[in-house]
Every structure is written in structure tokens, then in C-alpha cells.
Amino acid sequence: MSKMFPNLFSPTEIRGKRLKNRLFLAAHGTGLAEDGKVGGAGYEYYKARVTRGIGLLITEATQVVPTPGQKYAQLNVSSDTCIPGLKSIADLCHENDCLYFVQLFHPGRGNGHSMDGSRPMSIAPSELPEERYHNMPRTMTVPMIRDLVTEFGKGAARAHRAGVDGVEILAGMGYLFAEFLSPRANIRTDAYGGSLEGRTRFLRETLAAMRASTSEDFILGVRISGEESSVDGIELEDTLEICRLLEHEGLVDFVNVCVAGAQSLNGSSLIVPPMSVETGYTLPYAQAVKEVVSVPVLTCGRINQPQDAERAITSGQTDVVGVVRALIADPEFVEKSREDRPDDIRACIACNQACIGHRLTGYGISCIQYPETGRETQRELFRSATVKKAVTIVGGGPAGMKAAVVAARRGHRITLFEKSGRLGGQALLAQALPGRAEFGGLISNLEHELERHGVAVKKNTQVTAEMVLATNPDAVVVATGAVPRMPSGEFEEANCVSAWDVINGRVKVGARVVIADWRCDWIGLGVAEKLASEGSVVTLCVNGEMAGQTIQRYVRYRWIGRLHDLGVDVVPYVRLFGADSDTVYMQHIMTGEPVMFEGVDTLVYATGHTAVADLFTDLDGKVNALYAAGDCMSPRTAEEAILEGLKVASEI
Ligand SMILES: Cc1cc2nc3c(=O)[nH]c(=O)nc-3n(C[C@H](O)[C@H](O)[C@H](O)COP(=O)(O)O)c2cc1C
Ligand code: SF4
DSSP: OOSSOTTTTSOEEETTEEESSSEEEOOOOOSOOBTTBOOHHHHHHHHHHHTTTOSEEEEEEEESSOOTTOOSOOOBOSSGGGHHHHHHHHHHHHHTTOEEEEEEEOOGGGOOOOSSSSOOOOEESSOOOOSSSOOOOEEOOHHHHHHHHHHHHHHHHHHHHTTOOEEEEEOOBTSHHHHHHOTTTOOOOSTTSSSHHHHHHHHHHHHHHHHHHSOTTOEEEEEEESOOOSTTOOOHHHHHHHHHHHHHTTOOSEEEEEOOBTTSHHHHTTTSOOTTSOTTTTHHHHHHHHTTOOSOEEEESSOOSHHHHHHHHHTTSOSEEEESHHHHHOTTHHHHHHTTOGGGOOOOOOOOTTTHHHHHTTSOOOOSSOTTTTOTTOGGGTOOOSSOOEEEEEOOSHHHHHHHHHHHHTTOEEEEEOSSSSSOTHHHHHTTSTTOGGGGHHHHHHHHHHHHTTOEEEOSOOOOHHHHHHHOOSEEEEOOOEEEOOOSSBOTTSOEEEHHHHHHTOSOOOSEEEEEESSOSHHHHHHHHHHHHTTOEEEEEESSSSTTTTSOHHHHHHHHHHHHHTTOEEEOSEEEEEEOSSEEEEEETTTOOEEEEESOSEEEEEOOEEEOOHHHHHHTTTSSOEEEOGGGTSOOOHHHHHHHHHHHHHHO
């Protein structure tokens, strides 16, 4: 029993069913569904978390209508073929004293997924456009609404037959039910619009149909937005009225409060909030809902430490705390909390890169810090070494650190060399970007793991091939990273500095700055934000379609908003050509025409990196086994560096 988190690990009940603790894994699309059903990869993913202590599992947004041929991996309960998969998860949960709910949903006008590449049709209470996928929905007729109510009832019945304990309807985040609930998105004049009664009718009928098709002890609840942060979304007063009514009619056994709205870029960026959003941002809304209902209130959002979760319970803001990315980054989050080992938790840094970043680009979820996530079926990544070896790893950036952790975890004897006085490589710089301090958690998490696994770390050591050959290790991993690349072109008289030197504070810039951003990622955005907030007039010139083009969209949306507030001028579709003492010359990437910026004091270049691979070349063919990981092979991001660190260490 936890001494540090007594409230978090105290039991509670929902509709008379016991939750062993107050931590649940909230619904999240894993991208691991196979043909609409739970398959081996999904099962193993959930197993890694259910067996490690969560009190409640709510699985991902699941459709109730058939989605034949949909390429976007998503669960579906539209036929009895879903039952064996759901049953496997239900059995798993019950063997581990964990409750299990399925989240049922309909995207409404927020339908972004095609069957065959053509645009999908979308439906909504009213014919109003949404701003995310730019869908103009078809207004649902009353027979369409009634059909859907029936389908939800059937879907719940299938979950019930599979042994699932309950269903959560996704009635928030701007999807179909939420559209009905919002007086601004639902402008119907029939029985399903208008008054509170009318707008909630679809949801109330659906809950009633689910109760009728299941049993008295089956748990029913809603996930609803405290507010949607979107033009025609729900606001807190709407939510409170709706929750009061649902409880008054005895339709819900719990309310799960979120804050997001999929119908706009602003609202959708809160579905999976990046690190620029404050931790626990949904708690005030959960607390407001708690004040108007007596059923248990759940909430989830940017709670990645048990200390914060405990505080949320103790302060009475919520009854049960949901975590998603904290459990993606560390499947042992609950176990380590229960054992009072919070320092051992690999805290999620809300970078969004490999979890929702993968999901929204059609891949199974993973984690940049813990790429083992989503790869649970790849047993070779988890096996111990049969022969213990002496391994030299050169380079203390994310690739080298991860390789060292994994190789040591497998039983090898590791020495990790870093030429500077600090571990972390480029992540040290990335964490210095405005609003990105949390990224540094990646380094401290890895440092802690190095320590736990007894890796010998030698800093301030520039390793040469001769040094390696003299010790004759069984295996060598080269992870020597990359250095900033100077742009090609004419820059003789220009005051031209690298983005990293600006971030490091090694150089001063003038009042008027142009940033040449070839990478279209965090660096250009971050340097622009830093310099504009320090008072420079900044133009961010992007060699792409938009600033932040290559980064996860929710991170980008919020950053673009900050740059707009700071008055940064963003110029897309340009490539750097040259600069002189006060003019920067760009070229339009489509027409080749010159685009000039005059009166410029400083040109900042974020023009990529060059791999540092000399050691690898020098050792090639001369050591027992040679591996390389990360930027020294091809400069990319921390995600690939850590993944390759894992892969090479698993091969040794
Ligand atoms: C990969 C991914 C997929 C998600 N899919 C869903 C979903 O299907 N339904 C839902 O209600 N929320 C979904 N969410 C939102 C999460 O439930 C949660 O609210 C969000 O991640 C914030 O919580 P966290 O900070 O603990 O990650 C998803 C989140 C992630 C990371
Ligand atoms: S990829 Fe980033 S945001 Fe996603 S779980 Fe891992 S650390 Fe958290």
C-alpha cells in the first residue's frame, strides 16, 4: 500500500462496482486495431498496462456503424465479430481486478477518415461547417437519429455480451453527441434541437437504449467537455446544465470531464494537449461538474505525476484520475506510484511526437522516450542477453543513452562516453526553446535509467578509434550525433548566425531579424518566439508550406497562435539564397523568383544538420561488432535516435 499516495490508492465505486484505485487509462486510439477488432498487438499493448495496476481501462473510441474498408485503424462494435476481441480484454481486466469500459462514439461532422481515398460523407444535427477537416455535413433526419440510437443500443449489448463492465459515450470533444448538445452547433427546430431537453434528447435516448439492451448492473457514463474552445462549441454553463439533467433522469453512473473540441484547430489541439498547455488543465472543469452531480466524476489531461494525481483527489477536484500518455511513456506508472517510487517514473513530456503524432498519420502509437510501446509483440526488444558482453557506446545524446540503458537492462556491461560535460546532446538545446523546458525530461529520465542499470558514464572524453581498439570491446555503438549545417550560398558580409547559437545565448542579434527555416520544425518556431518576445522584429521564412510543417499538428497549432500574438511575420514557400550586410535574398520555391528582405540586421539559419560519422568510418571492419544509431547515420529527431538506440542494443 502506498504511503505517499494514500488517496490515489484508496478504492471507490461506480454503480456498486469496485475500483481498486483512482487511476484509469482513458480512451485513446492506439492505431493497433485489426480490421476493426482487437488483435494481437492491441491485446499486448493493453496487457502491458492492465497487468501493472490500473483500476479501470476505457478502450478507444469505437464506432457502432460499419466502416468497411476504413484504412484508419479503429475499433468497431457493429457486428458480433467484435465480441471475441472485447472478451479477451474483459477477461484480462477481470483477472487483474480492473474494471473495463468501452468508449462508443460517432465522429459526426468531424469525420476525417476515408474508406478509399475519396472524401467521406459526414452527418451532424445541423448543416454547419467545421474547421478541422472542412466538412460540410448533411443534416440528420429524425429516422437517421433513431437508427443511430438503435445502433448504439446494439453496440452496448455486444460489449455487454463480451463481459465488458460498462460503456462511456463520447459526448464531448465536438463529435456527434457534442454537436447535438451545443446550442450553437445544433440549430434544429424539431424535437432534437432548441431547448436543453431537445438538444439532449439524442443522448438521453441513446443512454436509455443502452440500458434497455444491457442489464441493471451495466455501467453507463459520458465523456463530456467542460468547454470546447471552439467557435460553436459547448461552454461550461451548457455542460453543467446537461450533467444535472442526465443525473436527474438517472441516465449516467459517472461523468468523465475533458476540455477539447474537434471541430476547430484550437479546440482539437486540446484533445491531446502539448507541453505548452498547463498540467491538470481539465481539473477546474471537473470540479465544477462535481459541484452539480453526485455520481463519480472522472477527468484526464496532462497529469503525468502521481503527486499531481493525489493532489487532484485530495483537493476534491475529481474522484478518479485518468492518464493516457503517462502510461504510454511508462507502462509501470501505476506500479511505481503504488510502490512509492515516483522518481523511477519515466514522465511523459507532452511532446506528442510518437503517440498522437503517429495516430493521426495512420500509424500505431508509440513513445519517443519509450519506443517499446506499441511494439509489445516484438519480443526481441525485451529479451535478456544470452552472452554478457563488454560494450562501448560513444555519444551521450538520446541515441547513445537509450542504447546504453537497453543494453545494460539486457545484462551487458556498458561504458558510455560523452565528449562534453553533459549528457543529452541536441536535447539539451531543444529544451532551451521557449515553452519546451519539459523536453529536458527526456534527458533526466534517461540519466535516471542509466543510473538504475549501473551504466558507467565517462564525460569530457573525446573518443578516438585508437582508444576503442586499445580496449577491444565485444561491441561498439557509435552515436556521435550531428552538427548544425551552414547554408550554401553567398553570405560574406552578412551577420549570419546559427539557430543553436541564438538558443544557447552565444550570439546577440539585431533589431530586425530574418530566420531561414529549412527544417520547418520546432527550431524555427522556437527561435522566432524567443527573438520576438525579446523585442526583435522577426520574419520567419519557411522552406515549406507552413511554419512547423514537420511537427505534430497540435504542437504546431498552438505555436502558430503564439507567433501571431507576438507579431512574427511568417513567409512560406521560400528557400535561402544568400545575404549581404542588410539584405537577405530568398527564392520562391515554386517559381524561382527572388524574394528579398531589406533592412535586416541578422540572418538566423536553421538549415539542418550534418552527420558526425568519422568514428564509425574509422572503426568499420576493425572491431568485433559495430553498430550506429541516430543522427550520425542521418540527422533526424530524438524519436529516431532513441528508437535506433533501442534496436541496436537489442541486437547485441
Ligand atoms: C494517441 C491518442 C489517442 C486518443 N484517442 C482518444 C479517443 O479515442 N477518445 C477520447 O475520448 N480521447 C482520446 N484521446 C485523448 C485522451 O483520452 C486524453 O484526454 C489526452 O491524451 C490527455 O490526457 P493525457 O495528458 O493523460 O495524455 C487520445 C489521446 C492520445 C494520446
Ligand atoms: S511521445 Fe511524447 S507525448 Fe507521447 S507519450 Fe511519449 S513522451 Fe508523452
